[in-house]
Amino acid sequence: MKWRGRIENYNKVSFRKDLISGIIVGIIAIPLGMAFAISSGVKPEYGIYTTIIAGVLISIFGGSKFQIGGPTGAFIPILLSIVIHYGYENLLIAGFLAGVILTLMGIFKMGFLIQFIPRPVTIGFTAGIAVIIFTGQIVNFLGLQNITKHEDFISNMSEIGLHISTINTYSVITSIICLITVITVIKLFPKVPGSLIGLIFSSLMAYIFFKGEVPTIRSTFGDIPSSIPVFHLIELNFEKIRTLIGPAFVIAMLGGIESLLSAVVADGMSGSRHNSNKELMGQGIANMVIPFFGGIPATGAIARTATNIKSGAISPISGIIHGVIVLIILLLFAPLASQIPLASMAPILMLVAWNMSERKEFIHILKTKSSDSIILILTFLLTIFLNLTTAVEVGLIIAVILFVKRMSELLIVRKVLPDRSRQNQKLMTYMVNENHDCPQISILTIEGSIFFGTANLFEETILKLSYNKPKFLILRFGRVPFIDTTGEAKLASIVKYLRDNDSVVLLTGLQSQPKELLIRTKLYDVIGKQNFFEHSGEAIGHALLNINYNKCLGCKHYAFLECSSLSNSNLLDLKDQKME
Template identity: 60%
Template sequence: MKWTGRFEGYNVHAFRRDLIAGLIVGVVAIPLAMSFAIASGVKPQYGIYTTIAAGFLISLLGGSRFQIGGPTGAFVPILLAIVLQYGYENLLLAGMIAGFLLVLMGVFKLGMLIQFIPRPVTIGFTTGIAVIIFTGQIANFLGLRNIKNHEYFLSNVYEIGTRLSSWNGYSILTAWICLAVILIFPKIFPKIPPSLVGLIVSSAVAALFFDGKVETIGSTYGAIPDTLPTLSLPHITIEKIVELLPPALVIALLGGIESLLSAVVADGMSGSKHNSNRELIGQGIANLVTPLFGGIPATGAIARTATNIKNGAASPVSGMVHAIVVLLVLILLAPFASAIPLAGMAPILMVVAWNMSERKHFVRILTMRTSDSIVLAITFLLTVLTNLTTAVEVGLALAVLIFVKRMRDSITVSKGLPDPSQKEKVRAHMVKEGHDCPQISIYTIEGPLFFGAADLFETSITDSIRSHPKVVLLRMGRVPLMDADGEANLGVILKQVKSSGGSLFISGMQMQPRAYLNKSGLDRHIGVNHFFEHTGAAITSALDKLDDKQCLGCKHFAFRECTALSSHTGQQVAGKRTHLSDR
């Protein structure tokens, strides 16, 4: 697909739709941009700069037709921790490193890999982030004074607890006014952004009736400039790059996950299809450029993307229009932004946190009381109590271990014999005392033979072939894959069978395991003529390897040929078996 393919057939009507959608999304984005920046520990204008620069580039270069990029709630705890630990300028450098990593991920086509992160892990850390954002706004909602931000959740909760006595009634009233508008306004005017109206109404009330009694953007952060900052490259050294690589990797991974999830949501709403690798490259370039303007890391914003589609967007132009709208608002209305009360912004982020918490999915998985519930709970608790890096690492490791156990539990090895009542189909219930061929052992293997389960496959067979059968037949039609461990364990079985003078036969092997044995050369040690497409042909060949003397007088009658083989001798036995083997 060409980079220009997203604009194919573009016309004036489509441009009109993009203008309307871009205008609405731009208005929605302004209060969110400032709120996310403040919650991340930086000045509100940096959120505006991010929306303008990253929003434009993500729409221009990304892999989704309708993606809206900018600062998001998911980044808040990560960016706040980086600011507290490394400072604002190093946050910019970490964002650029993350951008470079995202570009590499796209170039090496890793877009699909990010989608393999288990749902309990994503819900766990998303809900944990929501809790952090919500509690982080309690201080502004209550108007608490002399609050210090800390890196860890419990320290912040303790800080709020010790400052509760400094609550400000005017701030609480301002916050409730904004919250009431956000909750009620959509029911009356569903097409008007409630967060913007709530911010305007609460700001007007605070300016008219509580002037000087509530903290504002201007009193806390200073006046917001009405221009973009000049281009400035963060100070870069090898030592800083190495130091900031871990947090940058977290930004890149979370940014990639968030943007691709948003793109998937957009696909579902619009019927389009995004290009995941191109999306990562677009996100990466945006995060490389945005810090040059003082902007913080950005990614795809699910709520704004959904708003874009609902308002009739036709192409990526709507996302570029949204960035231009925010730029015009910055130039024309920046002085008014200084009067916005922090208490009026707190409910906006609280509602964002509530909406992103995925509480219904969280409760449903948690109450199922399965292994997924454990992964979810641990990821959530570690996100809240430690940091996102630890939470994702532990959550993924635990999910992998549980997956390996599930796959191991899915492996079954059963010994069987043909069932005359079912057209000679091999069935496990046919093997019982007094009815089990001493010379041919048939095993049905089901499930993947990989590092977590291959040893179970080996021991199940080697423990039961101590009677040294002439032929061990493995029915592997239901083995979808094999890795090095599976191949090695099959080699151990082959060695044990050969050491007792027997032969190993395999029937029904699928393409991947067969190709793997061919690459390793084990198929040549087994014998190319010992592989069979069907079990019937393998049994016919196995009967030719029977010891005639051992068959004489045998009362097991495991196969339909056994009656004749048990009662004849010499040439009669050989001739009869030849006739019976002609299936």
């Protein structure tokens, strides 16, 4: 999607709409940016810097007309873990490397890969992240003191239990005021940014009635600088790249998933169509630039993107305006933002966690009581109690195993014979029985893909059904859309086994992919071009002309129309018929 195409037929009316939506989203983004940064273990201004830079760059270079980029809740547990383990400076390096990975994914057109992540896995880790975010705000909601942040969930919950006696009543009151205000505003005035109103109102109440009693951004992190982000170099070397490439890959994968999911949501709401590879490049460029200004990793923000569309956005210019608005507010109102109580931010993030939890979809998948339910629960629990990387890896592995198992169950190999009472003598399974089965010609219908998960079953079933070593084994491949090298190797083994026992394999209805693979592996030549047929009738006719007629004499199976005459003819007649 070219930039010109994204602002086609743009005019003053369009700009006015983008201006309004950009202002609204910009105002909403400020408290979220600070809250996400604080919860990620860094200073609040770094979240604002991320909102500004990501907002502008993702809108310029991304592949979605309406995408709003910035820090998101999904990143919180990952970034906090990196900050605790490696430190803030190394978080910047990991963010830069993640940007490089995302850019390369876009360049090499790997955007389509995201769609192969099963829904239970994304729902599972999203719900798990929501739980981590929600429980992570209990400390600020209650105003607990002397809390040490840990990487793992259980240790953080233990910290809360150990320090529950330090609860700050004023913080609890402030949090409740904010929570009630946000919920009330959202219900009564859906178009008004409830989180901002709740933040301002509860901050005013705390300042007027509990001044000095509730921890604020200033008392905890210092004043927020009222200046533009300053460029500074990051220390990048091979050793740090080797150490941080793992965390960077996790950031990149989650960022790619989140941004493309957001773009899909935007497409559904607006009727537009995003370019997934260009979107990954836009996300990558933004994340490569952000660290040089102290910002944390960013991605597409689903809630802010949806708000952008609902507010009437026309083009990516609304995203650029949103970033500019955040910068203006930073320059003008940073001292006031420093007075915001941490207790006022806790309910906002709790509501973010609640909204991102995908609870309805979670329950829906659980109710299916299927293998997807197992994947969902496992991914969910591993995200909470171990980490996102392990959760996604295990979820994907189990999903692949279960998929292969399901696919293997779909492979069907059936022995068939023509039903002479039906039109065109259709080949049917029910025609085969102990007294009606040609000893010299076996016809097998294969349905389904033959790949590493089904190859053994394919080979075992074929050999079992051709135990009598017929003169001709006809394999009907018309319903085999795909075969991999494992399946090809098993087919080659079947051909060799039967050939060693003086049997000939005939293949019919071969589709394009299997045929191309057999040609590339030379198995096509081994079987012989003359043994491939377009239709089963042609293969049957070929086999009937080349069977051992001596074995037909006295045969009472009558599997084919010709069998009656073949069984009762003398040898001379059979030879004459063959010559004809």
